[in-house]
Amino acid sequence: MDTVTNSQRIAFVTGASSGIGLAVARRLAADGHRVIAAARRLELLDELAASADGIEPYALDVTDLDAVRAAVAATVERHGRLDVFVANAGVMPLSRLDAGLTDQWNHMIDVNVRGLLHGIAATSGPFRDQESGHFVTIASIGAHGVTPTAAVYCGTKYAAWAITEGLRLESPPYLRVTTVSPGVVESELADTITDPTAQQAMSEYRRHAIPASSIADAVAFAVSQPPEVDVNEIVVRPANQR
Numbered sequence: 001m002d003t004v005t006n007s008q009r010i011a012f013v014t015g016a017s018s019g020i021g022l023a024v025a026r027r028l029a030a031d032g033h034r035v036i037a038a039a040r041r042l043e044l045l046d047e048l049a050a051s052a053d054g055i056e057p058y059a060l061d062v063t064d065l066d067a068v069r070a071a072v073a074a075t076v077e078r079h080g081r082l083d084v085f086v087a088n089a090g091v092m093p094l095s096r097l098d099a100g101l102t103d104q105w106n107h108m109i110d111v112n113v114r115g116l117l118h119g120i121a122a123t124s125g126p127f128r129d130q131e132s133g134h135f136v137t138i139a140s141i142g143a144h145g146v147t148p149t150a151a152v153y154c155g156t157k158y159a160a161w162a163i164t165e166g167l168r169l170e171s172p173p174y175l176r177v178t179t180v181s182p183g184v185v186e187s188e189l190a191d192t193i194t195d196p197t198a199q200q201a202m203s204e205y206r207r208h209a210i211p212a213s214s215i216a217d218a219v220a221f222a223v224s225q226p227p228e229v230d231v232n233e234i235v236v237r238p239a240n241q242r
Helices: 018-031 042-051 064-078 100-132 151-170 196-210 212-223
Strands: 010-014 032-041 057-060 086-089 135-138 175-182 232-235
Touching: 010 018, 010 064, 018 032, 018 042, 018 057, 018 086, 018 135, 018 212, 032 042, 032 064, 042 057, 064 100, 064 175, 086 100, 100 135, 100 151, 135 212, 151 175, 196 212, 212 232
Parallel strands: 010 032, 010 086, 032 057, 086 135, 135 175, 175 232
Antiparallel strands: none
């Protein structure tokens, strides 16, 4: 088990190979956390770990419940505890409903909803045992409204918001729960869109995207509060986005 200082917290970030997850991992490490940066693309995580102190790469597919449980258990075994879990992994292959891209819809449900539930299931035991913890969900402005081509994506983010709010309501006071809902952010998410109509709409939509570091700042703010302060929800969007 690695030695950590009393002030150094252990944070686990999913989807950390790019975009918001990468920015969150960097920011939390810069703030003094020991960060387990998890994603499927291990080569990108290795590059991240080589470029910043305090980051440990971990290959993980959040759709695999056993793998998520094993990752959390390994973190607790190695470091003695887990203080923060950031459920960030997500995909966004937008399309109109009449496009019928059911494989992409199911993939969004698997990653955006089941992946979140797997994180909650894996962390509930460690948080309960240590009587402390902070669960952070990266949802979306799509959890607060629906736009054309984004019905399924917004549905998954509505679900993410609802599930995380349910976690907050059901949790004892020692567990803090935060939902961060980003607006348009610079990331790879839009690169997975194959539907031409959705691609065109997103190209215009992303003209005023803000950097992923803006979302990392929001996460850092929430987790830096004293134990008696629970920041439940933060919405961060470009000034030009309505």
